[in-house]
Amino acid sequence: MLTLALTGDVMLGRGVDTALRHMQPQDVWGDVLPQLLQADLRIANLECALTKHHQPWTRSWKMFHFRADPAAVRCLQAARIDACSLANNHTLDFEERGLHDTLHTLDAAGIRHAGAGIDAIEAAAPALLDVSGASPCRVALLAFTDNEPGFAAGEAQPGTNFLEVSLGADALRRVADAIARARALGADWVVFSNHWGANFVERPAPDFRRFARRVIELGADVYYGHSAHICQGIEIHQGRPILFDTGDFIDDYAVDPVLRNDRSCLFKLMFEAGALRRIELIPVILQVAQVALARGDDFEAIAARMQQLCAELGTRLERLADRLVYAPGP
Numbered sequence: 001m002l003t004l005a006l007t008g009d010v011m012l013g014r015g016v017d018t019a020l021r022h023m024q025p026q027d028v029w030g031d032v033l034p035q036l037l038q039a040d041l042r043i044a045n046l047e048c049a050l051t052k053h054h055q056p057w058t059r060s061w062k063m064f065h066f067r068a069d070p071a072a073v074r075c076l077q078a079a080r081i082d083a084c085s086l087a088n089n090h091t092l093d094f095e096e097r098g099l100h101d102t103l104h105t106l107d108a109a110g111i112r113h114a115g116a117g118i119d120a121i122e123a124a125a126p127a128l129l130d131v132s133g134a135s136p137c138r139v140a141l142l143a144f145t146d147n148e149p150g151f152a153a154g155e156a157q158p159g160t161n162f163l164e165v166s167l168g169a170d171a172l173r174r175v176a177d178a179i180a181r182a183r184a185l186g187a188d189w190v191v192f193s194n195h196w197g198a199n200f201v202e203r204p205a206p207d208f209r210r211f212a213r214r215v216i217e218l219g220a221d222v223y224y225g226h227s228a229h230i231c232q233g234i235e236i237h238q239g240r241p242i243l244f245d246t247g248d249f250i251d252d253y254a255v256d257p258v259l260r261n262d263r264s265c266l267f268k269l270m271f272e273a274g275a276l277r278r279i280e281l282i283p284v285i286l287q288v289a290q291v292a293l294a295r296g297d298d299f300e301a302i303a304a305r306m307q308q309l310c311a312e313l314g315t316r317l318e319r320l321a322d323r324l325v326y327a328p329g330p
Contacts (some may be wrong), residue, residue, distance in 0.1 A: 001135065001141070001187065001270055001271065001272040001277065002040055002041075002131060002137055002189065002270070002272070003006070003039045003040045003041075003268060003270050004036070004039060004040065004041050004042075004139070004189075004191070004222070004266040004268070004269045004270075004271070005022070005035070005039035005041070005042045005043070005044070005266060005267070005268050005269075006042070006043050006044075006191075006199060006222075006243065006247045006266075006268075006269065007036075007044040007045070007073060007135075007225050007245055007246065007249040007250075007266060007267075008045065008138045008226055008229075008231070008245070008248050008253065009044060009045050009047040009088075009195050009226055009227075009229070009247070009249060009250075010044045010046055010047060010076075010084075010248035010249050010250045010251075011047040011048050011066055011090070011248075011250060011253070012046075012068035012072040012227070012250070013048040013049075013066035013067045013068045014047050014066060014208075014252050015252030015288050015289065015291040016028070016068065016072075016250060016251065016252050016288065017021055017067075017068045017069055017072060017208070017253075019126055019252075019289035020068075020069075020071075020072055020075065020286060020289065021281070022026050023289065024078075025074040025077065026075075026076045026078040026165060026249055027076035027233070028075050028141035028289055028290050028291070029075075029078065029079050029290075029291060030290050030291055030292040030293070031292055031293050032266060032282070032284055032291050032292060032293055033078075033079060033148070033295075034198065035079070035266055035282050036079045036187070036266070036296055037079070037080060037103060038280060039115055039129050039137065039162070039268060040055075040133075040302035041072075041082045041083075041129050041139055041192065042079060042080055042081050042082050042083075043081070043082060043083050043084070043085070043141060044076070044081050044083075044084055044085070044249065045085045045193065045195060045226045045246075046076075046084040046088075046091075046102075046113075046189075046304065047066060047086060047090045047251075048066035048067055048068050048090055048093070048104040048288045049066065049067040049068070049090070049091060049093050049094045049098035049099065049101065049102050050067070050069075050070045050073055050101060050102045050104075050106070050271040051067050051070065051074060051092045051094050051098040052069065052096070052100060052101070052103070052319040053067070053095065053096065053097040053098045053101060053239060054069065055094060055095055055097070056061075056084050056094055056095070057092055057093050057094065057095055060148075060149055060150045062093065062148075063083065063280070064090070064093075065090075065093040065094065066090045066093050067094050067098060068095055071104040073105050073106065073109045073111070074109075074180060076109065076111055077109055077110075077111070077249075078266045080103055080219060080249060081085065081111055081163070082111065082129050082327035083111065083112040083113060083114065083115075083127045083129055083141045084106060084111060084112075084113045084275040085113075085114060085115045085193040085195065085224075085226075086099075086102065086103075086113050086114065086115040086116035086143065086144035086145040086159070086160065087114070087116060087123070087140065087145040087160045087161045087162075087194075087195055088114025088115070088145050088146050088148075088192065088195035088226075088227070088285070088324070089145065089148035089151065089195065089227075090219040091115075091116045091151065091160055092116075092148075092151045092158075092160065094173070096158045096159075099116060099158050099159070100158070101120070101229035102116075103116070103117070103118075103154075112128070112129060112141070113127055113160045113263045114126055114127040114141045114142060114143040114161075115142075115143025115145065115160060115193065115195075116143075116153070116158075116159065116160045116161065117153060117158065117161075117307070118153075119153055119155060119157065119158065120136065120152075120153040120154055120155060120156045120157070120159075120245055121159040122153070123159060123160055124142075124153075124161050124174075125180060126140040126141060126142050126178070126181065126182040126185065126190075127140070127141040127143075127282075128140055128182075128186075128187065133142040133211065135272075137188040137189065138188050138189075138199060139187065139188070139189045139191060140182035140183075140187035140189070140191065141191050141192045141193060142178050142179070142182060142190065142191065142192050142193065142220075143161060143162055143193040143194075143195075143198075144161050144162070144163040144192070144193065144194045144195075145161065145162060145163070145194065145195040145196065146163060146164050146167045146194070146195075146196045146197070147160070147195055147196070147205060147227060148162075149162055154190050157181055159235060163175075163194075165194075165196055165197070165207065165208060165211045165221060166211070167210060167211060167214060169208075172214060172218065175192075175214070175215055175218050175220075176218045177216075179192070179219040180219070180319065181249070189218065189221045189222070189271065190221050190222070191220070191221065191222045191224050192215050192222065192223050192224065193224045193225075193226075193282060194223070194224070194225050194226075195225075195226055195227045195297070195310075196208065196225060196226075196227055197225075197227050197228060197245075198214075198228070199227070199229050199231075200227055200228060200229055200230060200256060200259050200261070200270075201228050201230075201231065201234070201270035202228075202259070202309065203232060203244075203309065203312070204225075204232055204233075204244040204245070207243075208244065209235070209244075209326065212225070212235070212237070212242045212244065212322040213235075213237045213242070214240065214252055216237045216238055217237075220240070220271060220273055221240055221271070222240065222241055222243070223241070223243060223244075224243055225242075225243055225244045225245045225246065226245055226246050226247070227245065228247070229247065229248050229253065229261045230245065230246040230247050230248075230259050230260075230264075231245055231247035231264055231265050231305075231309075232244035232245035232309060232313045233306070233309030233310040233312060233315065234279065234313065234317055235313040235314065235315060236276075236314070236326075236328070239275060239276055239328070240274060240276060241269060241279060243267055246255045246264075246265070247258065247261070247264035247265065248261055248264050249266075249284070250266060250286070250289070250290075250291055251254040251285070251286065251288075251292055252288045252289065261286075262285060262286040262287070263283070263285060263286075263294065263298060263301060263302045263305075264283075264284050264285075264291075265281040265282060265283055265284060265302065265303075265306065266282040266284055267280075267281060267282075267322075268281075268282065270303075276328060276330075277327070277328070278321050278325065278326065278327050278329075279325070280324070281306055281317065281323060282300050282323050283298070283303060283306075283322075283324070284302075285298045289328075293322070299302065303319055306324055307319065307324065310326070
């Protein structure tokens with residue numbers, strides 16, 4: 001069985017970067033760390049540049065610019081993060097130099113990445129992750145974003161793998177080509193990561209739902225969404241999971257008192273014999289520079305919310321002692 005752990009946004013800059021100077025690398029993951037380490041592969045959306053470069057992006061207006069000292073990569077190594085999506089609206093917050101530093105830092109740490117590169121070809125390339133053991137397999141991570149079009153990579157321009165959410169022929173051709181390329185490189189499983197949509201939206205819009213279903217129909221095994229800063233529901237389409245938004249995971253963000261972006265989940269997906277066997281949602285609570293297992297009222301609130309949002313999408317979650325579980329019927 002393949003167990004894949006997916007986190008929402010991991011932002012190691014600003015207040016997190018400051019806190020890390022007085023923490024051990026593993027401390028940011030708290031008591032969630034064993035849950036991460038039990039998986040075969042771990043993938044995160046890295047929502048900052050890893051660079052000492054101080055010049056922020058100025059070619060278009062941005063409210064926030066996130067960067068962490070490259071030494072922060074040790075936190076990713078402590079959780080054995082295998083790959084990061086870089087297709088998002090903060091990867092170029094410190095210009096092309098910051099992107100180059102991020103790519104070099106991740107490469108030196110042995111962490112694969114997808115969704116950004118020195119040109120459009122590299123930005124679109126999948127990250128290939130090999131799992132050894134009794135059931136060896138290869139997982140491909142593809143990463144796209146519809147955020148920050150000014151960051152888009154070009155023929156000779158560093159940047160992100162930008163793609164508008166659309167059912168138009170050009171957009172779907174790019175999706176199909178990317179999945180086919182991953183399969184040609186030996187991928188048994190394809191994870192389609194997308195940093196998409198607006199912040200603090202509880203439910204995916206109808207056009208987003210249609211797009212995600214088409215991605216599954218074109219051959220992706222997992223749709224892995226993020227950007228809203230809060231978890232959205234899960235839909236199962238053609239036996240494959242659509243995680244519309246996986247929320248936040250590590251950050252220093254202000255907390256919305258109603259939507260509670262400090263309440264999130266770790267998503268663990270289990271596959272065997274070519275099929276989805278189980279999804280586990282591990283509720284977590286976020287503080288500045290640390291994630292922890294949710295307990296008490298926090299757990300109750302996360303569990304009730306995720307059960308409701310998933311039920312609206314036709315997905316029934318069973319509540320166990322410390323997690324929520326989806327298991328397809330026979």
